[in-house]
Amino acid sequence: MSQFSLSSFAPVADQIFVAVAEPAGVNIGLVVGPEGALVIDTGSSPAQGAAIRAAAEAFAGVPVTSVLVTHWHYDHFFGLAGFAGLPSFGHESLLPWLSRPETAQAALDLGVEPSELVGPTVTFSLAKVLDAGGRRVEALHFGPAHTDGDLVVYVPDAQLVFAGDLLESAGPPSFGPDCRLRDWPIALDGILGLTREETRIVPGHGPVMDRMDAFDQRSRISALYGQVEYVIGLGKKVEDAYAAAEWPFEEATVRAALPVAYAQLAAAGITPKRQLPLLGAN
Ligand SMILES: [Zn+2]
Numbered sequence: 001m002s003q004f005s006l007s008s009f010a011p012v013a014d015q016i017f018v019a020v021a022e023p024a025g026v027n028i029g030l031v032v033g034p035e036g037a038l039v040i041d042t043g044s045s046p047a048q049g050a051a052i053r054a055a056a057e058a059f060a061g062v063p064v065t066s067v068l069v070t071h072w073h074y075d076h077f078f079g080l081a082g083f084a085g086l087p088s089f090g091h092e093s094l095l096p097w098l099s100r101p102e103t104a105q106a107a108l109d110l111g112v113e114p115s116e117l118v119g120p121t122v123t124f125s126l127a128k129v130l131d132a133g134g135r136r137v138e139a140l141h142f143g144p145a146h147t148d149g150d151l152v153v154y155v156p157d158a159q160l161v162f163a164g165d166l167l168e169s170a171g172p173p174s175f176g177p178d179c180r181l182r183d184w185p186i187a188l189d190g191i192l193g194l195t196r197e198e199t200r201i202v203p204g205h206g207p208v209m210d211r212m213d214a215f216d217q218r219s220r221i222s223a224l225y226g227q228v229e230y231v232i233g234l235g236k237k238v239e240d241a242y243a244a245a246e247w248p249f250e251e252a253t254v255r256a257a258l259p260v261a262y263a264q265l266a267a268a269g270i271t272p273k274r275q276l277p278l279l280g281a282n
Pocket of ligand 1: 071073146165174204
């Protein structure tokens with residue numbers, strides 16, 4: 001794996017900071033309260049997690065007292081073992097991911113022993129109020145989207161949202177095989193329901209976003225799914241889909257998303273039908 005580095009923590013709201021962990025470019029959140037701090041996402045290995053914990057503690061001037069993982073992907077989740085001994089929070093779907101072959105393979109690809117990975121000490125299905133060292137923070141799940149268990153962290157006193165990879169500003173959203181394209185806009189409606197004009201949103205990767213950015217990404221993801229339904233309705237096979245419509249993302253993003261979308265629609269019984277020429281209308 002290429003070299004780990006962690007940027008300094010930069011302020012994004014009152015006593016809330018973000019540092020970027022490379023090589024994945026993942027945003028690490030730090031919510032500082034009077035008596036402790038909450039870290040959001042953990043880097044790509046237990047060693048990275050431990051380094052992030054130490055850097056967060058040195059910066060915040062209070063102990064890190066809890067940690068939350070937004071979803072199972074390696075750059076957010078695999079550092080959790082570096083936070084041993086702390087209460088850790090994640091969606092209940094993280095636990096089954098620990099024993100799946102995709103997770104083990106992702107770990108081995110990074111030089112991490114799958115047996116070193118740990119799950120959160122506290123899991124939940126929909127919502128949980130967290131104590132960030134005396135500061136109220138809410139963790140929410142709006143249904144499957146980027147993965148089956150994305151968590152959004154909302155800090156009401158700062159009008160700040162951590163969106164995990166439900167939103168991205170470093171590049172387009174990541175449409176992996178475990179995403180749920182149809183449901184993704186619904187989860188973003190959940191985020192939009194939390195926001196006001198002044199709300200700021202920290203995506204999983206890239207600079208801070210605002211409400212209009214979230215609206216824009218929601219409409220593009222919804223349009224992507226709609227266009228896939230449209231080209232399937234035209235009878236287009238996946239390899240012919242790109243040329244058959246206009247798309248709300250750049251070509252490489254769409255071409256990567258198409259097989260995922262086709263597979264998901266096929267699982268729902270929606271497949272391209274061969275269009276027979278109409279011979280003699282009656
Ligand atoms: Zn992700």
